[in-house]
Amino acid sequence: MGTEETPADAAEKPGPPFTEGRARAVLEAAGEAAGTGDAELLALGENAVFALRAARGTRQPAVVRVGRGPWQRERAARELRTAAWLEEQNVPAVRAARPGVTVVDGHPLTYWRRLPDAVRPATPADLAELLLLVHALPPPPFPLPRRDLLSGVERWLRLAGDAVPAEDAAWLRARRDDFAAAVAALTPALPPGPVHGDALPRNVHVGPDGPLLLDLETFSDDMREHDLTVLALGLDRYGLTAQEYARFVRVYGWDVREWSGCAVLRGARETASCAWVAQHAPGNPAARREFARRVASLREDDVTVRWLAF
CATH class of the missing domain: 3.30.200.20 (Phosphorylase Kinase; domain 1)
Incomplete structure (x- = not known):
């Protein structure tokens, strides 16, 4: 996303x-x-x-x-x-x-x-190896933006229009504002610097020469915790197994859930992910159903609801 x-x-x-x-x-x-x-x-x-x-x-x-x-x-x-x-x-x-x-x-x-065909699916451990390389980089010789997870929310809700309930859109906007303020007040545990910004196994390709990163459009200069919280959310919402997450942590060397700010970044990404689905709702019944599932689970603070990848 x-x-x-x-x-x-x-x-x-x-x-x-x-x-x-x-x-x-x-x-x-x-x-x-x-x-x-x-x-x-x-x-x-x-x-x-x-x-x-x-x-x-x-x-x-x-x-x-x-x-x-x-x-x-x-x-x-x-x-x-x-x-x-x-x-x-x-x-x-x-x-x-x-x-x-x-x-x-x-x-x-x-x-x-064009990349050669994948030799196998990418794993969270592959992602962790690549993130270690990225997180060791100095700043590039050109400016990178901050990783503003929430700046797309307004556009996505606008694109959704009447395809999503107005009260849900208003609730998400208020939630966005609350999390934006909370994220701005965070103190990171890791030194900030270059991050991928959308660190998911699906953004890794494993070819004959090994794993490499895809989708570089969200590269940013910000808290390294942004990249690590993505998989913590995957564990809670998208069916990532505890074993896969443990391998990711073992390779990277640190579990972001130990950081007091993890819940804030996780909540901000959940908010953005919910709004992102909304833009597909016009003319797409599956997107409308998934948006309803996501926003209801956020409203009810029900972390047991699994979200469907979209």
């Missing part, structure tokens, strides 16, 4: 729904063949991610990320800079297929090298 917004987002009005069809039309306008045989949809979330037979002007297969709107242009450019910096630092991560951001009808496009 990406949760970063630029200040311009606050004034951004929702445009047409961002669907696979819309993303394919953007690809065609960019000069890429968007037919089923030439562009395979890999993911549709904050970005539409397609596998192409070859990036335009090259002979190599590539992956293209199509952003939802113009507010993501700056983030896309920063993601490319981050990838280049991680390569300089010898951190295993995705690499760009070509420099620069292409903007088509307000949608930023970035091109990435």
